[in-house]
Amino acid sequence: MNDLTASVLDRITDPSVRLWWPGLASRLVNDLSQKHRFNLASYSTSAWITQGTISPQRLFAIRNTCLIRTQAVVEVLSPALQQRYGIPDCRFWKVDELEQGAALELLASSLDEIAAMPELSDTVGQLAHRIHLLMPHDDAYDVNFSEPELPLSIFVSIPQQPREHMRWRVAEAIVHEAGHLQLSLVERVVPLIASPQAQYYSPWRKTARPVGGVLHGLYVFGMIAEWMARSSAPPSHVRRRLADIDQEAREIADFAEASGLTAIGAALARNILMRISAAVSFPVSSEPENEGATLQESQ
Template structure:
């Protein structure tokens, strides 16, 4: 019979009304966040219990390792000696990721790179790590991959491997006695140092960063773990070189200091919830690649941000995801089966369902709050113009994006209340937007992104397109008035719809950088994926040159679909054809579709500006 599992401090968790309102508005103080953290621990314990129930009727599922109940025995023994060590291990983001992925694999068996016994054997590695941290005397088998043994929250041991043995997976034994720990394999052993946080031959310890020098809260820089938010083949993660680790350490400390100064709710969330960061490869300037998972609350994966402020904004973004995911584990806000609606999400290239909209709106409301507070606190900083731009951009885009999901019928009463609180926060952000040049530019970029998204994903009705194409070909002076028809958006696969906003950020940060990009040969823009040369000329203040190149690109619309909306920006800057600008901003997908239909009917393309001007008269 399985022993009692490790226990959470409370058997029931609930939020008081004022705590729920704090979270719904995107904030939450230490007391509220602690409730979420305790509830998340109980959630992990329930998943562990579910896993044990699922494994119990599967004899031999752990292969050459002892039965899962033996690992559970060791974990329970460690919990009796040092409960905080077990709690720390179970709250690791990688533990949540592993639990959910293994449970899904057991429900729906499928081919996988990792053998099932080794996947289930992560429980043995967790138990061994807990026993080491609890000071137990024990000897216990764990999985080994090409001689590498990963002990969660401790580090990576590398064992000698026989050259003739081509098997990827084997077992090793973790032994502890008298304060000494070793990992023993078929061909040798690795001894851990007395202090496992120190490196030693064959031993790479988990590295941590203190948010404040010497402070108690330390973040795991998870560069060797196997269960990752952004999945990689098992064992493919590579340890950061010392300079890269130092860059991350510096940025995290500087970012946390900024949060304490300008965004205390996120600083509180970092202290209570943030547990690990998985570094990702470098990305383009102003395009930090970051990701979280609802199954790995408290964890994030990210490429290295360009500055402390950008790192702080990334922490804001990803910690909001963790807060909302923990809240949804405690109290669902909607019924997934009640809606199939897809929405415009300014932070994504693709249409998003309700769940994705909640996560994105919740995160970017806090991001906008951070940038507005940062710009107000540091009005003369080098990156203040970019901060004002981003604060105004996200506030404007959220005002477009949040009302639709807030009325979705799948929301329950609590969800509707939460979305109303979030809408209130969005309105306050809009009221905080001024009329500086970078803020006016943000409003333009918000309209441009929405138009470019429509161009990529909204489908005009074929009858409307045919009627308009026939009216144009017949020489009618005004287009016919047609009934409004709405089709659900579809993901056409277009990506990097934010390329022009990226060029704006580069220009605000260092105007000379745009000139340097313009001077480089070629038809692409290095370092700004998705941007065309026409986009670059517009960002450099050359709307006539941009107009010329966008018209050229419209000869090949499949290659440059964003040329239609780029043309609208150029025309607006020259003051030419306001009716065309109106059509290309409001219904660019209709302009593009009618242009194709006329071209197919007449055998030659109509002038894009004349056609857009004609459609704009409606």
């Protein structure tokens, strides 16, 4: 067993470690760069997927100076790659629209909220090397995703009319997708799924899904629960999100016993369920809120 494998096993089964596994992301990303022989500093979605034959249309550096100095990079894809990753009822923000500033300002304020927990911010920054901004046709809905073929890229939606109070929706989406990237990198190191074809009920999709997908869902919402319980989000929003996550976790309370998980995968599932329960029990401030609008949930 090498040092990275031992480190991964220690973190994912230790009930005292936050689910974003402080310090692990940098080791996972470095391992990825060594195995694929690429320079992290020059990583881009465009270069990764086309082996360097297509360059980004434009890059925007977003600096965050809340508690620790970090930088995120928004990458605008070429028209050909936008078509490849386009989805219905959504389009990519255009360069001239981003230059107007509102979308990037909302993204920066969302990163500031994540940075209030420096270890989480470090994990997110290590994993989300490139952020792609989508514009949903309906501002009431969020469209966020990541792709297994893109190990360090996330796609996050920002409404056509960005408003400061929406920062929690965007922050949650960033944490969510970074969590998917981290668990995918973990799966490159230790086996979590024994039978990819095995199915289990997903409380998020309301239907049976492969156990790997359910484990990913449980993990990212566990991360969100731990972060949200200690965040400075409006108390009513925190309580609502924790209640939702708790209810969904209760629907799969016996997931650790599901066929298709390895012993390590089962141990991870038990750990996440325990961490969600602890997050839900964490005291949430009841002080008056100063937000001027109701936050909408991001699923």
